[in-house]
Amino acid sequence: MIKRTFIGLAKPRLEYDVIDETLPAPVKVPKSKKVTLLSYGPWDPNCVVNVKNGDKVKTGQKIALNTGNDVVSPVTGTVSSVSEFTDGKGQKRAAVSIDVADVEEIDENFASFTKGQDFNQVKLYLAYAPGKPEFSIFSDADKPIKTVVICGADSDLMLVTRQYVLKSGIEDIKQGIKMLKKITGVQNVIMAVPQHLSQTAASTGAQVKVIDAQYPAANPFMICKDILGQVVPAGKSCEDIGVHMMSAEAVASIGKAFSLGKVPSEKIVTVIRKDETKALVSVTIGTPVKDVLKAVNVIANEGDRIVFGGPFTGTAAYSEDQPIEADADALIVQDSDDIPLVSDYPCINCGECVRACPVNIPVNMLVRLLENAMYEEAQNQYDLDSCIECGLCSYVCVARMPIFQYIRLAKHELARMNTVEATND
Ligand code: SF4
Ligand code: SF4
Numbered sequence: 001m002i003k004r005t006f007i008g009l010a011k012p013r014l015e016y017d018v019i020d021e022t023l024p025a026p027v028k029v030p031k032s033k034k035v036t037l038l039s040y041g042p043w044d045p046n047c048v049v050n051v052k053n054g055d056k057v058k059t060g061q062k063i064a065l066n067t068g069n070d071v072v073s074p075v076t077g078t079v080s081s082v083s084e085f086t087d088g089k090g091q092k093r094a095a096v097s098i099d100v101a102d103v104e105e106i107d108e109n110f111a112s113f114t115k116g117q118d119f120n121q122v123k124l125y126l127a128y129a130p131g132k133p134e135f136s137i138f139s140d141a142d143k144p145i146k147t148v149v150i151c152g153a154d155s156d157l158m159l160v161t162r163q164y165v166l167k168s169g170i171e172d173i174k175q176g177i178k179m180l181k182k183i184t185g186v187q188n189v190i191m192a193v194p195q196h197l198s199q200t201a202a203s204t205g206a207q208v209k210v211i212d213a214q215y216p217a218a219n220p221f222m223i224c225k226d227i228l229g230q231v232v233p234a235g236k237s238c239e240d241i242g243v244h245m246m247s248a249e250a251v252a253s254i255g256k257a258f259s260l261g262k263v264p265s266e267k268i269v270t271v272i273r274k275d276e277t278k279a280l281v282s283v284t285i286g287t288p289v290k291d292v293l294k295a296v297n298v299i300a301n302e303g304d305r306i307v308f309g310g311p312f313t314g315t316a317a318y319s320e321d322q323p324i325e326a327d328a329d330a331l332i333v334q335d336s337d338d339i340p341l342v343s344d345y346p347c348i349n350c351g352e353c354v355r356a357c358p359v360n361i362p363v364n365m366l367v368r369l370l371e372n373a374m375y376e377e378a379q380n381q382y383d384l385d386s387c388i389e390c391g392l393c394s395y396v397c398v399a400r401m402p403i404f405q406y407i408r409l410a411k412h413e414l415a416r417m418n419t420v421e422a423t424n425d
Contacts, residue, residue: 013213027282029282036096037128057077061107075100075104080098111262123135123183128285133253135183146186149191151193151220151245156311157312159270161330167197169256170203170204171255176253176255178255192209268329270331288323289321292324307330307334308331309330309332310332348399351364353396353397359387366384367406370407384411
């Protein structure tokens with residue numbers, strides 16, 4: 001990783017935020033009248049939906065959408081629509097909307113599975129819990145997982161979600177680690193946390209490693225390299241080298257689910273207002289963004305931008321009706337006057353992006369191919385697959401080229417082309 005400042009010696013390092021002790025406890029967002037649940041997997045016209053319009057669902061009831069991509073209702077209510085939804089990355093998914101009832105009824109199946117230690121069933125329910133604990137990865141015989149890293153550092157600048165969960169939910173995390181080991185059989189669990197939370201993390205009994213304060217040290221690929229000493233080869237994932245990352249919130253969800261006998265449905269989100277002040281909220285998964293903003297007195301006007309995630313890696317929302325998903329750690333609202341401009345100016349070959357890139361990609365060359373949609377050439381000639389998607393190149397680009405967006409689009413298109421080819425085989 002680059003240890004120098006990357007935009008010049010006079011500029012400060014880009015450091016992750018440290019949770020402020022004076023930050024008030026999370027605001028509880030009132031239950032919405034309607035929630036929308038999105039499948040994780042792509043839309044499949046033949047997918048199995050166990051519900052249809054008019055069906056009643058209970059809190060914690062499993063709604064199977066695609067095999068392995070089950071959705072669990074976080075509310076009690078009546079299904080009002082089942083439709084196709086295109087997300088911010090262009091992926092088509094299934095969306096189930098539920099009109100929320102006044103009186104909550106709990107589906108008891110999950111509790112019976114936890115009591116009977118039927119972990120195969122438990123895993124399917126937990127995939128929709130806050131932090132999105134993923135268990136399917138542990139069943140892939142071709143990629144045996146040997147190490148689980150629990151990340152208590154936030155994934156992007158300005159966020160404090162994971163830090164808050166680690167500080168406030170350490171008992172849940174302790175229980176979560178115990179159950180995680182039991183369910184997966186993986187005994188090597190490491191907590192990767194910022195320096196100020198290392199003592200808290202140590203109380204779990206897990207091995208603790210400290211993540212550097214400089215962005216992008218909490219990126220999973222950087223954690224593999226800097227903390228585990230294992231480099232993920234280009235085009236591969238952490239799982240390919242036997243490492244699986246889970247957020248502190250995901251592990252807390254596992255612990256809470258076993259303690260309470262129900263699937264947790266409230267997640268923590270950092271909301272960053274237009275003036276860059278922060279608020280933490282506790283919100284039911286599936287709640288529309290507009291209800292979250294209302295709870296913390298934020299008004300998004302015409303032309304303002306709402307971003308899911310952090311300033312470097314977030315994705316713009318195109319509607320305030322978009323729901324909060326299980327892994328949504330942050331919402332940023334940017335005033336229309338403050339939105340950083342992108343341009344169609346040509347690259348001036350200043351080299352700032354190359355100096356910023358933590359994996360030494362020749363970004364100045366890469367971008368020339370990407371802006372002409374030459375994705376395969378970018379992959380073969382300029383190391384597209386090594387990109388860890390930190391967004392630093394876009395941040396430093398003096399010509400304000402949307403480099404990161406080009407990279408994401410290229411990866412999306414290449415993955416789509418591979419799928420089409422595999423289907424035609
Ligand atoms: S996003 Fe940009 S800076 Fe970050 S790894 Fe990819 S090419 Fe390098
Ligand atoms: S920072 Fe922007 S202008 Fe400078 S070399 Fe990279 S792409 Fe070109």
